[in-house]
Amino acid sequence: MAGRERLTNPPLMNRGVPKIVGRPGPTAYHRLNPLTKATLATITAVAAVVLGGLVGPVVLVLVAVIGPATVAGVLLRLIRTALLLSLPIAISAFLVNLFFFPGGEQVLLRIGPITATAEGLAFALEILARIVAISGAVTLFYLTTPPADLVVDLERRGVSPRIGFVANASVQTVPAMVERAMQITAAQRARGLDTEGSLWRRVRGIVPIVGPVILGSIAEVEERTMALEARGFARPGRRTLLWSPPDSVFQSALRWGLLVALLALIVARVTGVWA
Amino acid sequence: MTLTLQAVGYRYAGADQPSLLEIDLELRDGEVVGVAGASEAGKTTLCLVASGLAPRTVGGRIRGTILLDGENVDAWPMHRLSGRIAMGFQNPSTQLSQVTGTVFEEVAFGPMNFGLPHDDVVARTWQALHTLRIDDLAERNPQRLSGGQQQLVAMAGLLALRPSHLVLDEPTAQLDPAGTRLVADAIAALAADGASILVAEQKTDLLAEVAIRMVVLAEGRVVLQGPAADVLDDARLIELGVSAPSAVRLRRAAEAAGIDPERLRD
Numbered sequence: 001m002a003g004r005e006r007l008t009n010p011p012l013m014n015r016g017v018p019k020i021v022g023r024p025g026p027t028a029y030h031r032l033n034p035l036t037k038a039t040l041a042t043i044t045a046v047a048a049v050v051l052g053g054l055v056g057p058v059v060l061v062l063v064a065v066i067g068p069a070t071v072a073g074v075l076l077r078l079i080r081t082a083l084l085l086s087l088p089i090a091i092s093a094f095l096v097n098l099f100f101f102p103g104g105e106q107v108l109l110r111i112g113p114i115t116a117t118a119e120g121l122a123f124a125l126e127i128l129a130r131i132v133a134i135s136g137a138v139t140l141f142y143l144t145t146p147p148a149d150l151v152v153d154l155e156r157r158g159v160s161p162r163i164g165f166v167a168n169a170s171v172q173t174v175p176a177m178v179e180r181a182m183q184i185t186a187a188q189r190a191r192g193l194d195t196e197g198s199l200w201r202r203v204r205g206i207v208p209i210v211g212p213v214i215l216g217s218i219a220e221v222e223e224r225t226m227a228l229e230a231r232g233f234a235r236p237g238r239r240t241l242l243w244s245p246p247d248s249v250f251q252s253a254l255r256w257g258l259l260v261a262l263l264a265l266i267v268a269r270v271t272g273v274w275a
Numbered sequence: 276m277t278l279t280l281q282a283v284g285y286r287y288a289g290a291d292q293p294s295l296l297e298i299d300l301e302l303r304d305g306e307v308v309g310v311a312g313a314s315e316a317g318k319t320t321l322c323l324v325a326s327g328l329a330p331r332t333v334g335g336r337i338r339g340t341i342l343l344d345g346e347n348v349d350a351w352p353m354h355r356l357s358g359r360i361a362m363g364f365q366n367p368s369t370q371l372s373q374v375t376g377t378v379f380e381e382v383a384f385g386p387m388n389f390g391l392p393h394d395d396v397v398a399r400t401w402q403a404l405h406t407l408r409i410d411d412l413a414e415r416n417p418q419r420l421s422g423g424q425q426q427l428v429a430m431a432g433l434l435a436l437r438p439s440h441l442v443l444d445e446p447t448a449q450l451d452p453a454g455t456r457l458v459a460d461a462i463a464a465l466a467a468d469g470a471s472i473l474v475a476e477q478k479t480d481l482l483a484e485v486a487i488r489m490v491v492l493a494e495g496r497v498v499l500q501g502p503a504a505d506v507l508d509d510a511r512l513i514e515l516g517v518s519a520p521s522a523v524r525l526r527r528a529a530e531a532a533g534i535d536p537e538r539l540r541d
Contacts, residue, residue, distance in 0.1 A: 015401050018379050020414045148376055168374040176373065176418065222333075223369040226323075229332045230362040231372075231432065232388035235354035240387045240396050242380060 022152075022243030025144065029072035033247040034150040035157075039255045040064060041141035043262050048133035050265055054122070057129035065136035074143045078136065081143065086135035090128055097124035147171045149245050156244040165233075173217075181213045276344050276439045278302040278325065278360065278471060283339035285324050290335070294320040295495045298339070302440060302471035307462060309486030309503055310475040313516025316492040318475035319365075322444040325473055326362035327353060343440075358389060361438035365445035367425035370432070371417050378420070378428050379404070379413040385436045396435075403434035406464060407457050422449040430458060434465065441465060441472045447481055459484050483507050483520040491515055 025031050044064040048057040069075045097120055104117025151164035188208055194201050228234075268274040280300040286293040295317050302308055302325075312318050323329035330337050331353045341348050343359060364370050375381040383400040391399070404410045407427050412420065417428055426449045433441060443462075447455040455478070462485045466472055476482050482489060482503060489506035491499035493515050499506050506512075507520050518524070526536040 015397070017397055018377065018414050021377055021380060146376065148374060151374070165372075165374055169372075172373045172418075220366075220369050223364055223366060224373075226328050226332050226362075227364060227370045227429075228372065229353045230326060230328060230357050231385035231436065232354055232357045233372075234352075235357070235388055235390075237390055240390055240393055242383060242387065242393070242396065 017242050022149075022245070024246075027072045029068050030144050031246075032144075033245050033251050034145050034153045035247070036251045036255055037141050037145050038150060039258060040068075041137040043258045044137035045134040047262055047265060048130045048137075050262070050269055052126065052130075052269075054126050054129055057126070057133045061129070061133050061136055065133065065140055069136075069140050069143075072140070072144050074140070077143055078139050082132070082135045082139040085139060086131050090131045090135075093127050093131060094124045097127055152241055152243065153245045153247075155239065156241060161233075161239050177213060177217060180216060181209060184209050184212050184216075276304050276469070276471065277342070278440045278473075279340075279342040279345075280325060281340040281342070283324060283337065283341060285320055285329055285337050286335055287320075287329075288334040288336075293495060295324060298324075298497060300325070300473075300490065300497075302473055304471055305466050305469050306487050307466050307472045307474060307485045309482035309489040310473060310492065311477075311479060311482060311489065311506075311512075311515075311517045312475075312492035316516070317495040318492055319444050320495070321492065322362060322442045322473065322475050325440075326360050326442040327351070327356035328362060331356075357436075359438060360440040360442060361385075361433045361436045362442040363430060363433050363444065363446050365448040367422055367429045367449060370429035371425060373418070376416060377413065378409070378415050378417050378431075381417045381428055382431045382435050385432055389436075399435045399437065400431075403431040406434055406461050407431050423451055423454045426450055427454060427457065430461060434461060437470075439470060441470055443472065443474045443476075445476055446474065447476065447478060455481060479507055479512075479518060479520045480522075483522065491517060 029037075044060055048060050051057060051060070065078070066075065069078045098116050099111075099114045099120065101117055101120030101123050104115070104119040106118035107115055108118055108121060109116040147168045151161075151168045154164050155161050188205075193205055193208060196202070196205075265274070278301070280298050283295060283298040283300075284293050285295040298321065300308070300321075310318050310321060320329065323333055324337065324341075327341070327348065329335055343351075343356075348356060371381055372384050375384060379400055382403055383396050386396040386399050401410070401413075404413055407430060409424070409427050409431060412424060412428065417425060420428065426446070430446060433443075441462075446462075447458050450458060459481055462472055462474065466485070472485075474482065474486065486503040489500065489503040490497050491506060491512065498515060499509060499511065508523055512519050519527075529536045529538075
């Protein structure tokens with residue numbers, strides 16, 4: 001980088017990176033390498049689907065979700081977040097399978113033309129267990145890993161910073177948009193917009209809020225892109241990293257071991273070795 | 276180190292009319308050039324063109340020649356230019372990368388992109404924070420700062436790049452007088468260190484303080500230029516939609532009231 005090399009103050013050189021940057025997490029699970037946690041979450045989610053049945057996913061939830069979440073001290077937050085994440089799809093999948101399972105014979109309940117069967121209930125529970133395993137694994141990763149940590153780790157391993165940036169910015173954009181929506185809501189209410197009262201009034205109140213939130217975000221994209229370009233983000237080559245999450249041979253072996261085990265499981269299921 | 280615009284014109288993609296016409300401008304070492312003008316006069320466009328973002332990132336069509344230290348930059352990619360010319364925008368929130376958890380990382384973002392040695396990145400970052408007196412914000416989340424603080428963080432991010440040329444589009448738009456003072460000091464420090472700086476500003480008080488030369492734009496053309504003190508004292512400023520600095524207005528008011536302006540100094 002050509003440019004001026006003056007404007008320096010020698011005493012400032014020795015201050016180093018602030019301790020808060022890359023500060024280790026509070027528990028042993030938090031302190032695992034982000035890629036290890038991402039691998040655990042991915043393998044738990046995929047294995048829950050591949051295993052099928054009820055016992056396999058339930059064991060996975062206990063061993064790979066509830067156990068680590070307890071160690072990490074995030075069990076209650078995990079339950080709350082996972083429920084918020086999966087409840088709509090879990091309820092609809094459960095009800096559809098309970099009442100519309102094809103070929104069910106053992107009737108449990110009849111409501112008008114629809115019938116809940118024991119076979120439908122068993123299958124609905126299996127689907128529910130998979131959804132719980134997937135949402136639990138994803139939520140555990142989200143609650144114990146700052147997105148920036150994963151991005152830094154992937155970048156250290158040679159992944160393009162652009163890919164990491166897009167993933168990280170997408171996650172970070174959500175709270176920014178929520179904040180913008182709150183500001184616009186307050187501004188619109190100050191100008192007499194009614195966002196309380198009946199459901200219809202609330203729905204009508206959303207329209208003048210959603211427009212500015214979305215259009216404002218789109219308008220900012222161009223300036224944000226320019227600001228990134230002006231700070232050399234498009235420059236080819238490796239970036240300097242201020243820190244990188246620690247890794248170990250054991251964690252590396254664990255990741256590969258889990259991956260091999262998952263592949264073996266898939267092969268066993270596909271070939272019928274494990275029915 | 277000189278940034279030269281020769282007969283530069285620029286038209287945004289899809290626009291009927293050009294936004295800049297026949298601009299001749301030279302930014303020399305250690306020189307601060309102020310840009311003033313009414314809204315839509317072309318100040319932001321001039322900043323985008325001078326920094327190279329227009330047309331590289333913005334699109335549109337450019338005419339004329341831009342020389343950086345005598346070399347035509349027409350074929351330079353943006354990342355090559357951004358190593359020499361930095362640009363600051365008026366909206367602080369869009370200047371933050373949104374992917375950093377601390378102000379320190381945000382300020383270090385630019386130097387990191389250029390792959391500078393780790394210790395150099397750290398030293399530049401602390402230096403930039405120190406110059407703007409925001410060392411104490413280093414561990415704060417940049418998204419949780421006020422608009423004025425974010426503007427200073429964005430400015431620190433530019434200082435950390437240590438550019439040869441700096442283009443600032445209304446850098447104090449969201450700052451209180453104390454913040455404006457810090458930015459003025461930072462501009463002066465950079466210029467004293469040899470950087471050339473182009474500042475587009477509505478606040479002519481700031482320009483009166485930092486600019487050596489001034490250009491005033493109207494409808495995309497340079498309509499007034501010269502030493503900052505002369506341009507800012509020009510009676511035509513008001514017709515061009517630019518208010519004179521408060522010192523000039525005070526002097527004129529004193530003269531109109533029959534008071535000797537020299538007595539005001541005392």
